[in-house]
Amino acid sequence: MKGVLLVNLGSPDNPTPKDVKPYLDEFLMDERVIDTPKWLRNIIVRGIILQTRPKKSAAAYQKIWWEEGSPLIVISERFAAKVRGETKMPVALGMRYGSMSIKNALVELEAKGVDEVLLVPLYPHYAMSSYETVVVKTMEEQQAHFPKMRLTTLPAFYKNEGYIEVLSKSIAEGLKNFDYDHILFSYHGIPERHIRKSDPTRFHCKIDGQCCSTNSVAHNTCYRHQCFDTTERVKAYLGLPDEKVSNSFQSRLPNDPWLKPYTDFEFERFPKEGKKKLAVITPAFVSDCLETLEEIAMEGKHQFQDAGGEDYKHIPCLNDDDAWVNVMAKWVNNWETTGELPS
Structure with a gap:
């Protein structure tokens, strides 16, 4: 059975x-x-x-x-x-x-x-x-x-058509009546060495700006590539302009290089560049948790507003x-x- x-x-x-x-x-x-x-x-x-x-x-x-x-x-x-x-x-x-x-x-x-x-x-x-x-x-x-x-x-299932469709529609619903300057796809962070450890080829993943867009069997286990791919598929589905969308990685331990850019650094950077109305999505999770509800929805909002941001919206996970x-x-x-x- x-x-x-x-x-x-x-x-x-x-x-x-x-x-x-x-x-x-x-x-x-x-x-x-x-x-x-x-x-x-x-x-x-x-x-x-x-x-x-x-x-x-x-x-x-x-x-x-x-x-x-x-x-x-x-x-x-x-x-x-x-x-x-x-x-x-x-x-x-x-x-x-x-x-x-x-x-x-x-x-x-x-x-x-x-x-x-x-x-x-x-x-x-x-x-x-x-x-x-x-x-x-x-x-x-x-x-x-x-x-x-x-x-x-x-x-x-990061690139599955059914998943991308429901994720995109959920994001579109969250963006209703929100006049955003920028949309940030914030993924859970991991140490850079995890990317290299997960690379079955032992040479493809260099985290150099090119490897994630160069086709390889390494992408089957490359978190960084898969995150970027999810964003690109959602952008295509919703017709989002490139200049209004970016990726970042939240949550990290000190004294170790983790995937960049760091989400908290982006919260401080955006207002200085005139991006004062920010929508944040956390697609590494399908269920809201401490990391999305406290770190992003609460602390992230405070960081963004303290840096000069005006409007901030955290779009919930798919949940149920x-x-x-x-x-x-x-x-x-x-x-x-x-x-x-x-x-």
């Missing part, structure tokens, strides 16, 4: 330092997030970051926490429930980090008689620290606890939008009947 496993990032159970600390520990100790030797990762995470970050992160979570719980969890549950209503297959939801684990989701599917699972990492783009770690963790759990269960993984649900349902139902995956 076939079933579907949706996997998103995860969240602490409560917006308190006590609950945030173990969540951050699991997240930051992931070797695909901070990809240093374990002894050094221990020092960085447990010796430095976890001494102060839980309190700060808890305060940020408190600013965006909903009455029902973590926005990411609530939104993901709503999305899963809607997908469940559009397919005959069992659909389970798991998180890469936190108490709502991938293992528990697989237990749920197994109890319903599922022995063939379509794994759906809820990330449009391939990156070590998002898509890849979900796949690896799910495979580890399957091999350790569900050896008779077969896994098939949905590929990164019915059109997005229909696209996902089409993918999973097609896999059930034909075994084919979207491209």
Whole structure:
């Protein structure tokens, strides 16, 4: 029997330092997030970051926490429930980090008689620290606890026509009645070395302004290329002028080169160039979370306005939008009947 496993990032159970600390520990100790030797990762995470970050992160979570719980969890549950209503297959939801684990989701599917699972990492783009770690963790759990269960993984869908259409229409809806000077596609940041580590050719990805536009098998696992490609496809779909659209990368750790340009630097730069009405989209996520709701929608707005910006609009992620649900349902139902995956 076939079933579907949706996997998103995860969240602490409560917006308190006590609950945030173990969540951050699991997240930051992931070797695909901070990809240093374990002894050094221990020092960085447990010796430095976890001494102060839980309190700060808890305060940020408190600013965006909903009455029902973590926005990411609530939104993901709503999305899963809607997908469940559009397919005959069992659909389970798991998180890469936190108490709502991938293992528990697989237990749920197994109890319903599922022995063939379509794994759906809820990330449009391939990156070590998002898509890849979900796949690896799910495979580890399957091999350790569900050896008779077969896994098939949905590929990164950053350029899928159905996804681009619903993303574009969502952005168009968000831009209604907003007279923007500029639209910023802000993607989650990753260290530059992650791009090179993910390059199967070991020579194509130079992050030099040319490699992302030069065709290569490396693009199948190149986060930077995939982000830029998503932007270009949305621009084409909506007919957006080149001069009013750009890309940036948010969230980074210090003392390491991460993908550029940095979103917070762009917030400060735009008003100086006369771009004082800014719309921001965060397409690295399909569900709004701490990073989109607090860092971009709240702190980003303050940074932009403090730098002289006037109007600022954060356009929400797809979340549980019915059109997005229909696209996902089409993918999973097609896999059930034909075994084919979207491209």
